[in-house]
Amino acid sequence: MTISVASQKGGVGKTTTSIALAAGLGRQGKHVLLIDIDSQANSSKVLLENYPKISKDDTIYTTVLERNPLPVHPTRIPGVDLVPSHILLSNTDIELTTAKDHREARLKTQLDQMAGNYDHVIIDCPPTLSWLTINAFTASDKVLVVVSPGYFELDSINQINKTLHEVKEYFNPSLELLGYLFTMSDSTINSRTSLQILRQSYTSQVLNTIIPRNTDIRDAHFNKTDIFDYNPNALSAKAYQTLLEEISL
Numbered sequence: 001m002t003i004s005v006a007s008q009k010g011g012v013g014k015t016t017t018s019i020a021l022a023a024g025l026g027r028q029g030k031h032v033l034l035i036d037i038d039s040q041a042n043s044s045k046v047l048l049e050n051y052p053k054i055s056k057d058d059t060i061y062t063t064v065l066e067r068n069p070l071p072v073h074p075t076r077i078p079g080v081d082l083v084p085s086h087i088l089l090s091n092t093d094i095e096l097t098t099a100k101d102h103r104e105a106r107l108k109t110q111l112d113q114m115a116g117n118y119d120h121v122i123i124d125c126p127p128t129l130s131w132l133t134i135n136a137f138t139a140s141d142k143v144l145v146v147v148s149p150g151y152f153e154l155d156s157i158n159q160i161n162k163t164l165h166e167v168k169e170y171f172n173p174s175l176e177l178l179g180y181l182f183t184m185s186d187s188t189i190n191s192r193t194s195l196q197i198l199r200q201s202y203t204s205q206v207l208n209t210i211i212p213r214n215t216d217i218r219d220a221h222f223n224k225t226d227i228f229d230y231n232p233n234a235l236s237a238k239a240y241q242t243l244l245e246e247i248s249l
């Protein structure tokens with residue numbers, strides 16, 4: 001199963017969720033491929049020690065721009081391989097917009113060649129609705145939409161839903177919403193109200209698991225590792241474990 005972790009809003013916890021899902025599954029003995037398709041390359045920088053030395057030909061750039069096989073790198077997390085991203089991907093949209101061949105399926109075409117080697121594929125999407133996101137959705141079975149508290153954060157759901165439906169209609173009829181994951185939850189009125197509105201608006205699609213705001217997550221990233229390795233007893237680690245059970249991957 002291939003899952004895109006997405007949101008049009010920046011900084012809501014997409015990368016954190018992608019790393020936590022991949023690491024949690026890897027630690028359960030599953031073989032996982034994490035694909036970083038965001039030019040900020042945040043997952044790549046956390047999980048690959050030698051990231052600064054990796055050339056663009058060894059990243060997803062070569063797949064999306066030059067139609068080459070996905071370059072897979074082992075990570076320190078057991079069972080987890082990574083296809084890193086590259087800053088030059090930020091210019092990709094101009095090139096893909098003018099491309100005439102299957103510009104939406106460049107990732108899917110290459111992933112189909114190797115998806116059978118893995119139990120799960122997780123795609124960490126950029127905070128934009130670009131051809132990169134369309135490539136991720138075209139290659140996916142499901143989309144996990146990450147939502148954090150706030151008016152703009154809730155508002156961004158409309159856009160991501162529109163993209164999901166458009167990709168389903170034009171490129172990938174079997175694409176489905178896995179659910180909305182509420183992250184960075186805390187005891188503020190803003191957070192509680194946001195969750196209430198989310199549940200009222202999208203009742204059955206909101207996942208039961210809530211990820212709390214928890215500084216251990218930031219510390220784990222500073223230490224270039226995942227939350228299960230950094231502090232398996234952290235509230236956020238327990239919440240991500242519950243999420244894995246809820247979505248039964």
Ligand SMILES: Nc1ncnc2c1ncn2[C@@H]1O[C@H](COP(=O)(O)OP(=O)(O)OP(=O)(O)O)[C@@H](O)[C@H]1O
Pocket residue numbers: 009010011012013014015016017038040042125126127183184185211212213214215217218221236
């Ligand atoms: N539950 C949490 N509690 C506290 N901090 C968190 C939590 N989840 C993520 N963070 C921190 O918030 C910041 C943004 O998270 P993250 O990078 O995962 O978001 P993103 O949606 O991938 O952002 P972008 O849109 O820029 O790719 C990071 O510094 C991360 O360490």
Ligand SMILES: [Mg+2]
Pocket residue numbers: 014015016038042124125
């Ligand atoms: Mg990110």
